[in-house]
Amino acid sequence: MKAERVLAGLSCSQVLASLTDYLDGELAPDARAALEAHVRACEHCARFGGVFAAVVRGLRERLGSAALDPGVGARLRTKLGAQLDAQLGASNERRDEPR
Amino acid sequence: MTASDRELLERSARGDRAAFGEFVEQHSANVHRYLRWLVDDPNDVEDLLQKTFVDAWRAAAQARADGGARTWLLAIARRNAGKWLARRGATREREQSLEELGELAGFGDAQHTPEQMARAAEERSLVEQALAALAPPEREILVLRELEGVEGAAAAELLGLSLAAQKSRLHRARLRLAAELRQRLRAEVDR
Numbered sequence: 001m002k003a004e005r006v007l008a009g010l011s012c013s014q015v016l017a018s019l020t021d022y023l024d025g026e027l028a029p030d031a032r033a034a035l036e037a038h039v040r041a042c043e044h045c046a047r048f049g050g051v052f053a054a055v056v057r058g059l060r061e062r063l064g065s066a067a068l069d070p071g072v073g074a075r076l077r078t079k080l081g082a083q084l085d086a087q088l089g090a091s092n093e094r095r096d097e098p099r
Numbered sequence: 100m101t102a103s104d105r106e107l108l109e110r111s112a113r114g115d116r117a118a119f120g121e122f123v124e125q126h127s128a129n130v131h132r133y134l135r136w137l138v139d140d141p142n143d144v145e146d147l148l149q150k151t152f153v154d155a156w157r158a159a160a161q162a163r164a165d166g167g168a169r170t171w172l173l174a175i176a177r178r179n180a181g182k183w184l185a186r187r188g189a190t191r192e193r194e195q196s197l198e199e200l201g202e203l204a205g206f207g208d209a210q211h212t213p214e215q216m217a218r219a220a221e222e223r224s225l226v227e228q229a230l231a232a233l234a235p236p237e238r239e240i241l242v243l244r245e246l247e248g249v250e251g252a253a254a255a256e257l258l259g260l261s262l263a264a265q266k267s268r269l270h271r272a273r274l275r276l277a278a279e280l281r282q283r284l285r286a287e288v289d290r
Contacts, residue, residue: 001201001202002206017270020266021266024251048204048205050213050217051205051213051216054216054220056273058226058280063223063227068128072145076145076148080123083153
C-alpha cells in the first residue's frame with residue numbers, strides 16, 4: 001500500500017483491516033490502544049480513519065430514516081387486505097364443507 | 100422480539116386483522132427499503148412486499164420469539180426475492196485486496212480532505228448513487244447493518260454466513276462505498 005508505515009507496532013495495512021472493528025467497538029482494549037497510538041502518529045491513517053467514519057455516518061444518517069412512500073403504503077394496504085380476505089374466505093369455505 | 104410485536108403477532112395468529120394491520124404499519128417501511136435496494140424493478144418490489152406480509156400473516160403463529168420481528172420479516176422478504184438473489188450470483192467480480200480497496204477509497208490521498216469527503220457523505224443523492232453502484236452482496240450487507248440496524252449475528256444467520264465472513268463483507272462494503280463516493284467527488288471537482 002502507498003505510504004505504508006509501521007508505527008506503535010502496527011502497519012497501516014493492519015489499521016486499515018481493523019477500522020470496522022474499531023468503529024463498531026469490537027476491538028479488545030489493547031488492540032484499540034495500539035490502533036489509536038498508530039493513528040495519532042500517522043497522518044495518512046488519521047485522515048483516512050476520519051473519512052471512513054464520515055462515510056458510515058453519512059450512510060446511516062442520509063438513508064437510514066426514510067418513511068414509506070404514502071402511495072406504496074396505500075397500495076400495500078389495499079392489495080394485502082384483498083389477499084387476506086380471499087384467504088380467510090377460502091379457509092372458511094373449507095371449514096364449512098361437509099365431512 | 101418486543102412485547103408489542105409478540106402481542107400483535109399472537110393476535111394476528113388468532114385472525115385479528117386490525118392487529119396485523121398495526122404490525123404491517125410498524126414494519127412495512129423497513130421491509131420496503133430492504134427490498135428496494137435488493138431488487139431493481141419498483142413494481143416487483145411492491146409485489147414482493149405484499150407477498151412478504153401475506154407469508155407473515157400465514158406464519159404469524161410460528162414467528163420465532165428469540166429474534167426481532169424485523170429480522171424475521173427481512174428473512175421472509177429475502178426468501179421471496181430469491182430469483183434476484185440467484186441472478187446476482189452470476190455477476191460476481193474478482194475480489195480486490197483490502198489494500199487495493201483502501202487506496203480506491205482514498206487512503207494516502209492528499210488531494211481530497213476528510214472534510215470534502217465528509218461533505219460528500221452528507222449529500223443524500225451522492226450516497227444513494229454510491230450505494231446503488233455497489234455489487235448486490237455489498238449493498239445488501241450495508242442495508243441490513245447500517246440502515247435496518249440488524250445486529251451482526253442476526254445478519255450472518257440471515258445471509259447464511261459465518262460471523263467472521265459477515266464482518267469481512269461489511270468491512271469491504273464500507274470501503275467500497277467510500278471508494279464510490281470518492282469517485283463521485285472527483286467527478287464533481289473535475290467538472
